[in-house]
Amino acid sequence: xxxxxxxxxxxxxxxxxxxxxxxxxxxxxxxxxxxxxxxxxxxxxxxxxxxxxxxxxxxxxxxxxxxxxxxxxxxxxxxxxxxxxxxxxxxxxxxxxxxxxxxxxxxxxxxxxxxxxxxxxxxxxxxxxxxxxxxxxxxxxxxxxxxxxxxxxxxxxxxxxxxxxxxxxxxxxxxxxxxxxxxxxxxxxxxxxxxxxxxxxxxxxxxxxxxxxxxxxxxxxxxxxxxxxxxxxxxxxxxxxxxxxxxxxxxxxxxxxxxxxxxxxxxxxxxxxxxxxxxxxxxxxxxxxxxxxxxxxxxxxxxxxxxxxxxxxxxxxxxxxxxxxxxxxxxxxxxxxxxxxxxxxxxxxxxxxxxxxxxxxxxxxxxxxxxxxxxxxxx
Amino acid sequence: xxxxxxxxxxxxxxxxxxxxxxxxxxxxxxxxxxxxxxxxxxxxxxxxxxxxxxxxxxxxxxxxxxxxxxxxxxxxxxxxxxxxxxxxxxxxxxxxxxxxxxxxxxxxxxxxxxxxxxxxxxxxxxxxxxxxxxxxxxxxxxxxxxxxxxxx
Numbered sequence: 224x225x226x227x228x229x230x231x232x233x234x235x236x237x238x239x240x241x242x243x244x245x246x247x248x249x250x251x252x253x254x255x256x257x258x259x260x261x262x263x264x265x266x267x268x269x270x271x272x273x274x275x276x277x278x279x280x281x282x283x284x285x286x287x288x289x290x291x292x293x294x295x296x297x298x299x300x301x302x303x304x305x306x307x308x309x310x311x312x313x314x315x316x317x318x319x320x321x322x323x324x325x326x327x328x329x330x331x332x333x334x335x336x337x338x339x340x341x342x343x344x345x346x347x348x349x350x351x352x353x354x355x356x357x358x359x360x361x362x363x364x365x366x367x368x369x370x371x372x373x374x375x376x377x378x379x380x381x382x383x384x385x386x387x388x389x390x391x392x393x394x395x396x397x398x399x400x401x402x403x404x405x406x407x408x409x410x411x412x413x414x415x416x417x418x419x420x421x422x423x424x425x426x427x428x429x430x431x432x433x434x435x436x437x438x439x440x441x442x443x444x445x446x447x448x449x450x451x452x453x454x455x456x457x458x459x460x461x462x463x464x465x466x467x468x469x470x471x472x473x474x475x476x477x478x479x480x481x482x483x484x485x486x487x488x489x490x491x492x493x494x495x496x497x498x499x500x501x502x503x504x505x506x507x508x509x510x511x512x513x514x515x516x517x518x519x520x521x522x523x524x525x526x527x528x529x530x531x532x533x534x535x536x537x538x539x540x541x542x543x544x545x546x547x548x549x550x551x552x553x554x555x556x557x558x559x560x561x562x563x564x565x566x567x568x569x570x571x572x573x574x575x576x577x578x579x580x581x582x583x584x585x586x587x588x589x590x591x592x593x594x595x596x597x598x599x600x601x602x
Numbered sequence: 603x604x605x606x607x608x609x610x611x612x613x614x615x616x617x618x619x620x621x622x623x624x625x626x627x628x629x630x631x632x633x634x635x636x637x638x639x640x641x642x643x644x645x646x647x648x649x650x651x652x653x654x655x656x657x658x659x660x661x662x663x664x665x666x667x668x669x670x671x672x673x674x675x676x677x678x679x680x681x682x683x684x685x686x687x688x689x690x691x692x693x694x695x696x697x698x699x700x701x702x703x704x705x706x707x708x709x710x711x712x713x714x715x716x717x718x719x720x721x722x723x724x725x726x727x728x729x730x731x732x733x734x735x736x737x738x739x740x741x742x743x744x745x746x747x748x749x750x751x752x753x754x
Binding site for chain 1: 634637638639642643644663665666668683687688689690691692693702703704705706707709719720722
C-alpha cells in the first residue's frame with residue numbers, strides 16, 4: 224500500500240525524535256514556516272558532498288592548484304558541473320543564511336529563551352563567510368591571489384597582534400605556498416569541524432526551545448511571561464501533521480538540489496587567469512559578497528574601515544538579544560513596537576547592499592568611479 | 603581562624619582537574635604555535651638584478667621582484683611596486699607620470715609619495731649597490747630615505 228510505505232518512511236520514531244514530547248504543530252507551523260534554516264542545512268550537505276568530490280582533483284600547491292581547476296573544467300567527467308554546484312550552492316548559502324537571520328530578526332525570535340541560539344546562528348553566519356573567503360582563494364587565480372593579499376594586509380592593521388596574525392594566517396611573510404596550504408586547511412578541515420559542532424548546538428537548542436516562537440504562540444500577541452502558551456487551534460490538528468511537515472521540508476531539499484543543478488548547467492563558475500604576483504589586474508574586484516568591504520576599504524585607513532567597523536558590527540549583532548529585552552512582538556513579522564529596531568537593521572543591510580552595488584557596478588580601473596553608461600578608458 | 607582541612611580525595615580531585623585543563627590548554631597552545639612556521643622558504647629580500655646599462659632612461663618594472671628600477675641619466679633608484687595600503691602591485695602610468703594602484707585607487711607621484719589615498723605612506727625606496735661583477739644588488743630589508751640614488 225502506498226500509505227503504508229509513506230508511514231514507514233516518515234511516521235516513525237526517527238522524525239518524532241526531532242521534537243520534545245508534544246509536537247507544537249499548529250496552523251502557523253504548517254502554513255507560515257519558511258524553512259530557511261533547513262535550506263541552509265541542505266545547502267551545507269550539497270557543499271560537503273561536492274566539496275569532497277572536488278578534493279579528488281585539487282592539490283593545494285601554487286604550481287598545480289590552478290591546473291587542478293582547469294582539469295575539473297575541461298578534463299574530469301562532470302567536473303565542471305560539480306565545481307559549478309559547489310560555487311553556486313555557496314552563493315545561495317550566503318544568501319539564505321542571511322535571509323534566515325533576517326527572518327529571525329524581523330520576527331524577534333531571538334528573544335528569551337532563544338538568545339543563545341541567535342549567537343550560535345550568527346557564529347554560523349561568520350563561519351559561512353570565512354568558508355566563502357577561504358574557498359575562493361583556493362583556485363589560485365588572480366581574484367583569489369589578490370583577495371588573499373588584501374585580506375592579509377587588512378589583518379596587519381589590527382592593533383598589537385596584527386603582524387603576528389598575518390604571519391599566522393599566511394604561514395610566512397608573503398602570499399605563497401604556505402598561505403595556500405593554510406587557506407586549504409581552514410576550508411576543508413578546521414571550518415567544517417567548527418561548523419559541524421556549532422550546528423549541533425544550534426539544532427539542539429532549537430529542539431529544546433520547541434522550534435519557533437511562532438509555533439508555540441500560534442500567532443497570539445497577548446501571551447505573557449509565565450503563562451502557558453495557548454493551545455493550537457484549528458481543524459488541521461491531527462496525528463499526521465508532523466509527518467506532513469517532514470515530507471514537505473524534505474521535498475524542499477529536492478527543490479534546492481534542482482535549483483543548484485539548474486544554475487550549474489546554465490552558468491559556469493567564474494575563474495580568472497592564474498595568479499600572477501607581479502601584475503594586479505585593473506580593476507581587481509573581490510567576489511560580490513566582499514566587494515562591499517573593498518569599497519569600504521577604499522575610503523581610508525584599513526584599521527578604521529577594515530578592522531574597527533566590521534568588528535564593532537559583529538559585537539553589536541551578537542549582543543542584540545541581550546540588549547533588546549522586550550517581550551512584545553515575539554513571533555510576529557514587523558511588530559509595530561519594534562519599528563526602530565527594524566528600521567536600523569534594514570538600514571545597515573541597505574548600506575552594505577549599496578556598497579556592493581557601488582563596488583560591483585560603479586568602479587572602473589584604478590577604483591575610479593564610473594557611471595554604468597560611461598565607458599572605461601582602454602589604457 | 604580555622605584552617606580548612608582538605609581531604610585526600612579533594613586534593614587529588616583538584617590535581618586531576620588542573621592536570622586535565624593543563625593538558626588540553628597546553629595542547630591547544632602547542633597546536634597554535636605549531637602552525638606558525640620557524641623556517642621559511644621564501645625568496646631572499648636581498649637579490650641581484652641586471653647591470654646598470656640594462657635599464658634605459660625611465661621606469662622599468664621587474665616582474666618577479668615587484669620593484670621599479672628608475673634611471674635618470676646616470677642616477678639609479680629602486681622603488682617598491684607594492685602599494686603601501688593593502689599590498690597590490692601598483693602600475694606606472696607613463697602618460698600621467700605617476701604610480702596607480704588598481705585595488706583601491708591610491709596614487710603616488712614619480713617619487714613614490716602619496717598624492718591620493720587611501721594609502722598613507724609613500725612607496726619604499728630600497729638600497730641599491732653595485733656588486734663586483736657589475737650588477738645591481740637590491741636590499742629590500744633596507745628602505746632608504748628619499749632622493750638617495752646610486753650614480754653609475
